Amino acid sequence: MAQPANRPVFAPWNDPAEKPLIRFQNVTKKFGEFVAIDDLTLDIFRREFFALLGPSGCGKTTLMRMLAGFEAPTSGTILLDGVDIAPIPPNKRATNMMFQSYALFPHLTVWDNIAFGLKRSDMPKDRIPARVEEMLRLVRLEKFAKRKPHQISGGQRQRVALARSLAKAPKLLLLDEPLGALDKKLRQDTQFELMDIQEKTGTTFVIVTHDQEEAMTVASRVAVMDHGKMIQVDTPDRIYESPNSVYVADFIGDVNIVEGAARPNGDKYAIAWAEGQPEIAATSADTIAPGTKVHFAIRPEKVAIASERPEGRANVIEGTVSDIAYLGNISTYKVEVAGGRMIKAQVANERRLARRDITWDDKVWLSFTDTAGIVLQQ
Amino acid sequence: MNRRFSWFNATSLTLGFVFLYLPMIILIIFSFNSSKLVTVWAGFSTKWYGELLGNKAFLDAAWVTLKVAVLSSTLATVLGTMAAYVLVRAGRFAGRTLFSGMIYAPLVMPEVITGLAMLLLFISIGMDRGVSTIVLAHTTFTMCYVSVVVSSRLVTFDKSLEEAALDLGCTPFDAFRSVTLPIIAPAVISGWLLAFTLSLDDLVIASFAAGPSSTTLPMKIFSSVRLGVSPEINALSTLMIGIVTVGVITASLVSKRSIARQRAEEQAAARA
Amino acid sequence: MNLRRLVLIATPYLWLVVFFLVPFVIVFKIALSDYAISIPPYTPTLDLSAGWEGIKSFFGALDFENFTFLASDALYWKAYLSSLQIAAISTVITLLVGYPIAYGMAQASDEWRPTLMMLVILPFWTSFLIRVYSWIGILSNEGFLNQFLLWLGIIDTPLTILNTNAAVYVGIVYTYLPFMVLPIYSALEKLDGSLIEAAEDLGCSRAQAFWLITLPLSKPGVIAGCFLVFIPALGEFVIPSILGGSSTLMIGKVLFEEFFSNRDWPVASAVAVVLLLILIVPIILFQRNEQKQREANQ
Numbered sequence: 044m045a046q047p048a049n050r051p052v053f054a055p056w057n058d059p060a061e062k063p064l065i066r067f068q069n070v071t072k073k074f075g076e077f078v079a080i081d082d083l084t085l086d087i088f089r090r091e092f093f094a095l096l097g098p099s100g101c102g103k104t105t106l107m108r109m110l111a112g113f114e115a116p117t118s119g120t121i122l123l124d125g126v127d128i129a130p131i132p133p134n135k136r137a138t139n140m141m142f143q144s145y146a147l148f149p150h151l152t153v154w155d156n157i158a159f160g161l162k163r164s165d166m167p168k169d170r171i172p173a174r175v176e177e178m179l180r181l182v183r184l185e186k187f188a189k190r191k192p193h194q195i196s197g198g199q200r201q202r203v204a205l206a207r208s209l210a211k212a213p214k215l216l217l218l219d220e221p222l223g224a225l226d227k228k229l230r231q232d233t234q235f236e237l238m239d240i241q242e243k244t245g246t247t248f249v250i251v252t253h254d255q256e257e258a259m260t261v262a263s264r265v266a267v268m269d270h271g272k273m274i275q276v277d278t279p280d281r282i283y284e285s286p287n288s289v290y291v292a293d294f295i296g297d298v299n300i301v302e303g304a305a306r307p308n309g310d311k312y313a314i315a316w317a318e319g320q321p322e323i324a325a326t327s328a329d330t331i332a333p334g335t336k337v338h339f340a341i342r343p344e345k346v347a348i349a350s351e352r353p354e355g356r357a358n359v360i361e362g363t364v365s366d367i368a369y370l371g372n373i374s375t376y377k378v379e380v381a382g383g384r385m386i387k388a389q390v391a392n393e394r395r396l397a398r399r400d401i402t403w404d405d406k407v408w409l410s411f412t413d414t415a416g417i418v419l420q421q
Numbered sequence: 422m423n424r425r426f427s428w429f430n431a432t433s434l435t436l437g438f439v440f441l442y443l444p445m446i447i448l449i450i451f452s453f454n455s456s457k458l459v460t461v462w463a464g465f466s467t468k469w470y471g472e473l474l475g476n477k478a479f480l481d482a483a484w485v486t487l488k489v490a491v492l493s494s495t496l497a498t499v500l501g502t503m504a505a506y507v508l509v510r511a512g513r514f515a516g517r518t519l520f521s522g523m524i525y526a527p528l529v530m531p532e533v534i535t536g537l538a539m540l541l542l543f544i545s546i547g548m549d550r551g552v553s554t555i556v557l558a559h560t561t562f563t564m565c566y567v568s569v570v571v572s573s574r575l576v577t578f579d580k581s582l583e584e585a586a587l588d589l590g591c592t593p594f595d596a597f598r599s600v601t602l603p604i605i606a607p608a609v610i611s612g613w614l615l616a617f618t619l620s621l622d623d624l625v626i627a628s629f630a631a632g633p634s635s636t637t638l639p640m641k642i643f644s645s646v647r648l649g650v651s652p653e654i655n656a657l658s659t660l661m662i663g664i665v666t667v668g669v670i671t672a673s674l675v676s677k678r679s680i681a682r683q684r685a686e687e688q689a690a691a692r693a
Numbered sequence: 694m695n696l697r698r699l700v701l702i703a704t705p706y707l708w709l710v711v712f713f714l715v716p717f718v719i720v721f722k723i724a725l726s727d728y729a730i731s732i733p734p735y736t737p738t739l740d741l742s743a744g745w746e747g748i749k750s751f752f753g754a755l756d757f758e759n760f761t762f763l764a765s766d767a768l769y770w771k772a773y774l775s776s777l778q779i780a781a782i783s784t785v786i787t788l789l790v791g792y793p794i795a796y797g798m799a800q801a802s803d804e805w806r807p808t809l810m811m812l813v814i815l816p817f818w819t820s821f822l823i824r825v826y827s828w829i830g831i832l833s834n835e836g837f838l839n840q841f842l843l844w845l846g847i848i849d850t851p852l853t854i855l856n857t858n859a860a861v862y863v864g865i866v867y868t869y870l871p872f873m874v875l876p877i878y879s880a881l882e883k884l885d886g887s888l889i890e891a892a893e894d895l896g897c898s899r900a901q902a903f904w905l906i907t908l909p910l911s912k913p914g915v916i917a918g919c920f921l922v923f924i925p926a927l928g929e930f931v932i933p934s935i936l937g938g939s940s941t942l943m944i945g946k947v948l949f950e951e952f953f954s955n956r957d958w959p960v961a962s963a964v965a966v967v968l969l970l971i972l973i974v975p976i977i978l979f980q981r982n983e984q985k986q987r988e989a990n991q
Contacts, residue, residue, distance in 0.1 A: 107872075112891075112893075112894075113893075134895075134897055135896075144885060146887040160896050206892075207895070430800050433796070434794060435792070437874075441812070441816055444831055462768055503704055522706075523713050526713070534928065534968060537720060537965050538717050540872070541723060542719055557712060571805045594697060622822070624931060625949075643934075658820070660821075661819065661823060662823065
């Protein structure tokens with residue numbers, strides 16, 4: 044999440060003195076034989092906007108439902124503010140959830156939906172209207188208070204659901220695919236609105252999503268999950284630029300992955316990837332034993348393409364253009380290199396109607412620096 | 422709906438189904454009672470079945486009932502399917518509201534009124550009452566059930582299939598016969614079954630429409646039931662319950678299997 | 694308009710006009726006629742051969758005498774009131790019995806539901822008469838219920854249930870239970886489970902969530918079920934004749950006896966016309982509920 048320059052960087056996960064709001068300790072959840080969550084340990088901090096990202100069935104929704112109290116862990120403990128929440132039923136937890144389907148009560152008006160939780164809290168009756176009005180203002184729905192859920196648009200319903208779950212000022216707000224039902228344009232607008240509201244209310248948000256772009260946009264930290272395990276928990280930029288595994292690199296954004304054997308070469312590594320081709324020069328923070336099988340991952344936008352052989356680049360690979368995808372702002376070239384491998388290169392279309400000198404079946408040179416890619420051992 | 426197994430649900434389901442089935446189970450058990458006293462068990466016997474099968478009045482009534490049911494449900498299926506097609510597909514025509522009113526009214530009409538009205542009609546046009554009048558009366562009230570069943574299927578039926586048939590050169594009648602009818606066939610069959618059971622079951626309308634010479638099985642059962650419980654009726658009830666149970670279970674297994682086969686074929690196609 | 698379309702529309706249309714609409718017109722006409730010891734046992738009869746004069750004298754002889762008779766004879770209006778009361782009470786009992794069953798079905802697992810559904814529908818296919826009859830052996834003085842209660846020691850003399858209104862309630866609840874369970878079940882089954890979770894998440898206990906969410910949202914099913922029980926129960930003939938006693942007054946039974954035992958066709962017709970008028974109100978309400986449901990589903 045972008046931070047204004049005059050504010051200290053928000054990174055409680057780097058501060059050993061900071062106590063986490065939520066702590067998962069060796070949590071396992073099984074449904075019969077199926078292991079949904081596999082010995083998972085995780086801290087989430089106050090005021091975080093934490094995204095759980097993964098394909099369907101990876102356990103992210105189960106994790107969230109355990110926080111809400113709809114599922115109990117098979118083993119391990121979940122602490123909220125240092126207290127084990129296992130014995131607390133959902134209706135007594137200081138968490139609220141925004142459901143994927145919104146779960147707005149169809150027989151109640153927008154106003155009554157938002158007031159629903161407040162009426163069941165210890166808030167004095169006379170203070171409820173003021174709180175409801177405040178929530179309606181927050182999501183800009185003052186005019187729709189008397190409507191029923193089926194009389195408002197999808198985007199408005201989404202905001203009612205948000206207001207309803209925020210009304211009780213929970214310690215923790217859980218959002219299950221909150222924008223999944225909205226079309227792309229509305230989704231992008233709403234993402235910024237969500238971030239804005241999160242900042243205004245200071246609530247800790249945990250969001251479940253399968254949309255990596257959404258996770259990258261809104262979250263302070265992203266957790267990439269697969270088969271009930273955490274693969275990587277990190278800030279969006281580190282997830283993108285320094286993935287810890289082929290899985291994460293492949294899951295987030297577009298990537299070229301080249302298999303090869305690495306050997307140390309000075310302070311760098313050289314990766315042999317195809318017979319008769321120059322080795323790829325790359326750097327790595329890890330030490331890699333000579334001869335280790337590795338994956339070299341590089342993002343397409345970090346690969347340059349040229350019809351003349353470029354000078355002074357650390358890596359240059361020759362190939363033939365096999366496909367071109369024009370996407371408006373960028374163009375992606377699929378280039379066939381030695382051994383029939385495909386490498387994608389992305390070029391920003393900076394000028395309108397630029398003469399594109401590269402076309403199908405052209406011989407081209409791909410090039411990138413030795414720090415552009417990343418060497419992955421798993 | 423979220424599923425949570427609870428003792429409350431298990432108990433209410435158990436009690437509910439005990440309530441629904443216990444009376445019939447008792448009936449079946451006591452049809453094998455050797456005593457004439459129907460509430461005291463005196464040993465196993467199948468003699469009441471023998472007596473039942475030797476009772477000519479019951480057999481005659483059963484034969485009349487079956488004849489009426491087959492004739493009226495077949496006629497009702499033809500008329501009801503036509504009516505459903507008119508309701509769903511014929512668009513606007515003069516008197517459409519009256520037509521749909523006449524389709525739905527018999528569903529909520531007390532049988533005594535329908536029966537009375539029918540009888541008065543037959544008398545005013547001087548028709549002799551007998552099997553034919555029962556068939557006419559049953560056809561009229563069961564065709565409405567058929568048309569409700571068939572039209573609910575027609576409503577969900579993709580109209581573009583018919584349009585495609587027309588586009589490919591079918592006449593409207595061809596399109597109906599070769600496209601619509603095969604697709605709505607399950608609904609037409611269940612409509613027929615429904616009409617058939619309603620006709621088998623009907624006491625009140627048949628009592629009005631029947632003449633002195635034609636007695637249906639429900640009428641016969643009713644007149645002997647008014648005198649109290651009899652082991653012969655228990656035996657007859659057991660036979661009827663048995664036939665229905667076998668029929669319904671077979672039907673549900675057949676439809677289950679055809680659904681399963683369709684699903685398997687779809688999966689196979691998806692893999693291919 | 695082509696000939697085929699005409700035939701398609703006209704066949705079921707004419708059938709219904711001849712065998713449904715015309716009979717009702719006859720019922721109305723006879724309700725306005727007078728009783729006579731003749732064949733047919735009422736006057737006037739329409740004499741078309743007398744031409745216009747015949748039609749005039751025919752209409753001149755029609756009157757509302759039978760209806761004033763119905764109003765003046767306590768038997769009839771008591772029978773109407775008692776029918777309404779019996780139908781209403783049995784509807785409420787059916788609801789109380791049927792709702793938990795429908796709720797249990799809706800909460801059952803996916804593999805169980807088709808079986809439960811079939812178990813509810815199966816009695817509907819078996820003979821109505823037999824289902825009513827099966828209660829005689831249970832409810833009579835020497836019946837199984839009394840035997841059971843005596844054995845338990847709860848009572849020491851048999852209860853008289855058969856041939857009372859209580860037996861009629863049992864009969865109606867028993868035979869019409871599927872009509873109550875099915876619409877409620879279909880309403881509950883459609884209910885989105887996340888609504889209940891949302892209510893719990895917002896601080897409801899399970900009981901509160903049921904009361905505030907499940908019950909209001911199953912209301913259309915409850916209303917439909919109640920009408921599906923109430924409307925046929927009102928004109929019920931078989932159940933009061935078999936399970937009810939001589940003191941059980943239900944209008945369907947009165948009509949049947951008026952016609953077959955007293956052979957008073959005009960009064961029987963008038964009874965039918967009034968019953969129809971009473972039924973129109975719940976039928977219209979039922980149709981409106983269904984209409985609302987259809988619109989809500991779109």
